[in-house]
Amino acid sequence: MIVKQSDHSANALLVIPEDADDLFTLRRVIAPGDYAIADTTRVVKQESDYGRPDRGERIKVRLTIRVDRIELDASVDRLRISGTITHTSNELxxxxxxxxxxxxxxDILTIDKGRKWQDVELKLLKRSGDGSSFxxxxxxxQEAAVAKVTGTHVKIIPNIYSGQQGKRYPTKNPSLDSFFADTAKTVGSVLSEGDRIIVFGPGETRRRFYNALDRNGLPKERAQVVDGVDVAGEDGVFVFLRSPAMKDAMSASKLATVSAMLDQVMLMVNRGENKYAVGLKDITEAANIKAIxxxxxxxxxxxxAEEDAVVKLLNSVESYGARTYAVDSSTxxxxxxxxxxGMVALLRYAMR
Known part of the structure; x- marks a missing residue:
């Protein structure tokens, strides 16, 4: 997430969410009573003295609303902020x-708290902006799949086919050079500054593609080849994300951190240790005694669970130094x- 000081007021920040995790972070920091400022559209109907109002015209306008409700629609990766209009750039x-x-x-959004931002709120925004992507x-x-991992969110682009024998949907040009160029073009379309590229798959094709990065306009110094994953395409992406190779190649990522934590929980389950909690009820009880x-x-x-109850729990544990990680249920x-x-916690000490 991009976060900047806004010139609207000393208590206002301009934010640009970059993925679904950022939208949930905004859901956690925006509260009723805050002011949200954004460019939007609204239908304006012209009324006459002797006729019915027309169907209206949709105009662009910058609005400031006093927030009274915030909802996250995870199915379409959208945050809905409702409230009363307090300022408008169009008198209509x-x-x-x-x-x-x-x-x-x-989307660009400005949030004005009307007060000094709390440390936990600034911490959430800063951490959301520090995530590394792969x-x-x-x-x-025969095929290639490209996926972008941001935080714990995985977005897979549909397979690219080379046209080599054995595929149902051949391309016009079966040359591996053109196949590498098409794959590199797809990588370049989602590559941002600071992102790292990880190449894997069966045989020597992964190394040949890696060696072709420079001539296809991709930064070879930000790429690496990983061994031990002998599957290509979308299936190969999922195999890699479950493999030990992922933890080695992406050791600094949130995804690797979360995977290691889940492995730790399963190990404690097998050993009969009680330094974990599962479900909202048990985790809330642990949070009340700061055991998270x-x-x-x-x-x-x-x-x-109620969305407000989950947000309240997460913000409360963050306030005393606990860490929170959101994961996509489709992965x-x-x-x-x-x-x-839907929720699991590591505890600082056993509760029972």
Whole structure:
């Protein structure tokens, strides 16, 4: 997430969420009573003295609303901020009426707390902006899949096919050079400054693609080849994310951290140790006595728990130094968390 000081006021910050994790971070820091400022559209109807109002015209306008409700729609990666309009850049839009802002990744939003920001709020925003991203390339002579890992969120781009014999959907040019160029172009479309590229797959194709990075305009110094994952395409991405090679190649990533923590929980389960808690109820009890060391949760927790209760719990444990990690329930790690009730915690000491 991009975070900058806003010139709106001394208590205002301009934020640009970059992925689903950033949207959830905003859900945690925006509270009723805050002011949200954004460019949006609104339908304005012109009324006449002797006729019906027309169907209206949708105009662009910058609105300031006093927030009264915040909702996260994880299914479409969108944050909905509702409230009353307090300021408008167009006099055709009335103050005092209700409006809802829809915020997605890439949108610009200004948040004015009307007070000094709390340390825990600034910590959440700063941490959300520090996440490292990795571009995964699972490739062989017939197909390649490209995925971007940001935090614990994985976005996979559909397979690219070389046209070599054995695939149902051949391309016009079966040359590996053009296949490498197409794959590199896809990598370049999602590569940001500071991202690292990890290449893997069966045979020697992964090394040949790695050696071709320079001539295809990609930074070879930010790439590495990983051995031990002999599957290409989308299946190869999922195999890599479950493999020990992922923990080695992405040791500094949130995904590797969360994977290691889940392995630690399963080890404690097998040993009969009680330094973990599962489910919102037990974790809330542990949080009340400040026994939480870290919490991992997936978006599936919102199917059985109130969103406000989850946000309150996460913010409370962050305030005394515990760590929190959100995972996507569509990934392998997210599914593991979902099977544990959607939320699991490591404890500082055993409770029972």
């Amino acid at each position: 839009v009335s103050k005092g009426v209700h409006h809802a802002l829809s915020v997605q990744a890439g 571009i995964l390339v699972a490739i062989d002579t 060391e870290a919490i991992i949760f997936s978006d599936s927790v919102f199917k059985t 392998d790690i997210g599914l593991r968390v979902s099977l544990l009730g």
